Amino acid sequence: xxxxxxxxxxxxxxxxxxxxxxxxxxxxxxxxxxxxxxxxxxxxxxxxxxxxxxxxxxxxxxxxxxxxxxxxxxxxxxxxxxxxxxxxxxxxxxxxxxxxxxxxxxxxxxxxxxxxxxxxxxxxxxxxxxxxxxxxxxxxxxxxxxxxxxxxxxxxxxxxxxxxxxxxxxxxxxxxxxxxxxxxxxxxxxxxxxxxxxxxxxxxxxxxxxxxxxxxxxxxxxxxxxxxxxxxxxxxxxxxxxxxxxxxxxxxxxxxxxxxxxxxxxxxxxxxxxxxxxxxxxxxxxxxxxxxxxxxxxxxxxxxxxxxxxxxxxxx
Amino acid sequence: xxxxxxxxxxxxxxxxxxxxxxxxxxxxxxxxxxxxxxxxxxxxxxxxxxxxxxxxxxxxxxxxxxxxxxxxxxxxxxxxxxxxxxxxxxxxxxxxxxxxxxxxxxxxxxxxxxxxxxxxxxxxxxxxxxxxxxxxxxxxxxxxxxxxxxxxxxxxxxxxxxxxxxxxxxxxxxxxxxxxxxxxxxxxxxxxxxxxxxxxxxxxxxxxxxxxxxxxxxxxxxxxxxxxxxxxxxxxxxxxxxxxxxxxxxxxxxxxxxxxx
Numbered sequence: 001x002x003x004x005x006x007x008x009x010x011x012x013x014x015x016x017x018x019x020x021x022x023x024x025x026x027x028x029x030x031x032x033x034x035x036x037x038x039x040x041x042x043x044x045x046x047x048x049x050x051x052x053x054x055x056x057x058x059x060x061x062x063x064x065x066x067x068x069x070x071x072x073x074x075x076x077x078x079x080x081x082x083x084x085x086x087x088x089x090x091x092x093x094x095x096x097x098x099x100x101x102x103x104x105x106x107x108x109x110x111x112x113x114x115x116x117x118x119x120x121x122x123x124x125x126x127x128x129x130x131x132x133x134x135x136x137x138x139x140x141x142x143x144x145x146x147x148x149x150x151x152x153x154x155x156x157x158x159x160x161x162x163x164x165x166x167x168x169x170x171x172x173x174x175x176x177x178x179x180x181x182x183x184x185x186x187x188x189x190x191x192x193x194x195x196x197x198x199x200x201x202x203x204x205x206x207x208x209x210x211x212x213x214x215x216x217x218x219x220x221x222x223x224x225x226x227x228x229x230x231x232x233x234x235x236x237x238x239x240x241x242x243x244x245x246x247x248x249x250x251x252x253x254x255x256x257x258x259x260x261x262x263x264x265x266x267x268x269x270x271x272x273x274x275x276x277x278x279x280x281x282x283x284x285x286x287x288x289x290x291x292x293x294x295x296x297x298x299x300x301x302x303x304x305x306x307x308x309x310x311x312x313x314x315x316x
Numbered sequence: 317x318x319x320x321x322x323x324x325x326x327x328x329x330x331x332x333x334x335x336x337x338x339x340x341x342x343x344x345x346x347x348x349x350x351x352x353x354x355x356x357x358x359x360x361x362x363x364x365x366x367x368x369x370x371x372x373x374x375x376x377x378x379x380x381x382x383x384x385x386x387x388x389x390x391x392x393x394x395x396x397x398x399x400x401x402x403x404x405x406x407x408x409x410x411x412x413x414x415x416x417x418x419x420x421x422x423x424x425x426x427x428x429x430x431x432x433x434x435x436x437x438x439x440x441x442x443x444x445x446x447x448x449x450x451x452x453x454x455x456x457x458x459x460x461x462x463x464x465x466x467x468x469x470x471x472x473x474x475x476x477x478x479x480x481x482x483x484x485x486x487x488x489x490x491x492x493x494x495x496x497x498x499x500x501x502x503x504x505x506x507x508x509x510x511x512x513x514x515x516x517x518x519x520x521x522x523x524x525x526x527x528x529x530x531x532x533x534x535x536x537x538x539x540x541x542x543x544x545x546x547x548x549x550x551x552x553x554x555x556x557x558x559x560x561x562x563x564x565x566x567x568x569x570x571x572x573x574x575x576x577x
Binding site for chain 2 (some may be wrong): 049052166
């Protein structure tokens, strides 16, 4: 069964100028399988959070449809809500005047966890996220990382089969973020489906089975992190040291070479290709010219992200 | 059962909200000083008019209304989930938001009952109001008045959740309106017919009338009847609140006004 399915899903908002509409999501069709960790990447305003809001029933679509575990998010809202958990990043979304245990007790009741089962489930969750010893402490005294772990426990208290993590590691220090990702992997191991929105490429690479790039509410690419990286540089790029201007010009003129550019703060050049067959010819020219410091490398997700989104970058 | 469970856990959230504002010492000193002096001012007007009857009228009216004024805190409290970003999580929880909101704000009902009774004691002491044994019935009557105000304020809280910045404006507008039209300092009959009719569906009017009848030595069945009318008004407002809280949340889903953070 599909954990999440959207068909031509769209959502528009009234624009700032009277009578105008802004399309936050524009005909998005996605399939997310059960047990998958699915990453959603895009700049601010790309439509990531809008998608999470639609799937979690916080928002109604303007057109199209979406289903979570086979339940339509508009017509079968109650069934969807029993199966999902939402976790978002930042300090908010918790009751700071309550202890961690009191927070979870409240959300357990709201998640319809039977009163007899709630204490044991809360104990297990607190232990799992490493907050058992701080369970009686007020949340207002928690660090950002501790709050985030409590957020995750809150999202799990109803035993959600599908979890929406909306930029969950935002503002966390690297160690806390690494621990958090470890928890995400554990959840995948339990067969839960996770939709993760993030700006952090290394996070997407570390935990996601597939990654979708979206911008302006549209799907730009949908692949495994590795395949996505191959989308832009189907051929590996070549970094080379110690070549003179004449050789640079010669390489530039070879068929299939897209760019030859100087790398910042070094004497190296990076050669990228529009045609995968061009690499052999370039390597032959470089070797014939006596160049012996040649490296090939693959782009990481960040580079893919910047290539696909283009020069819009992280601007809103 | 699940609604009761949510309500009970909501009480804990409300209790901690209250503790963030008051402890017993500050409640008795700062809060009661503020409410007591406000009520005292009105009662002194009765003394200046030189009429024991008017003094008693103003004293009873202002002691009772002190409770609903305190309960008015339910209006801004209904929006606190917005500020804490827990509102979207409540909206999408499998439970209805109604028991959650009712539970979280119930502490302000208790606050209101305590405030009204303490104001009665304070003003009674200052002006030598002799309370007959039947005055013990003040407790259930004031509890009902504060409960109906709670339900009314919950309805307004649901509405103001659509425009949270107006929460304090609404509280500070509606509570004086109740003071003016519900027979606190001037009889309901003072107002034009349409406003008199409006007062019949507002909290306080019938309950205050029951308190006046009780303390004037009126027949207990009449007191019970007026108290029951107050209860009916409260139940009606509770039904309205139950409908509007979830309905307005759904409106927020449609217009996109519910943010995740």
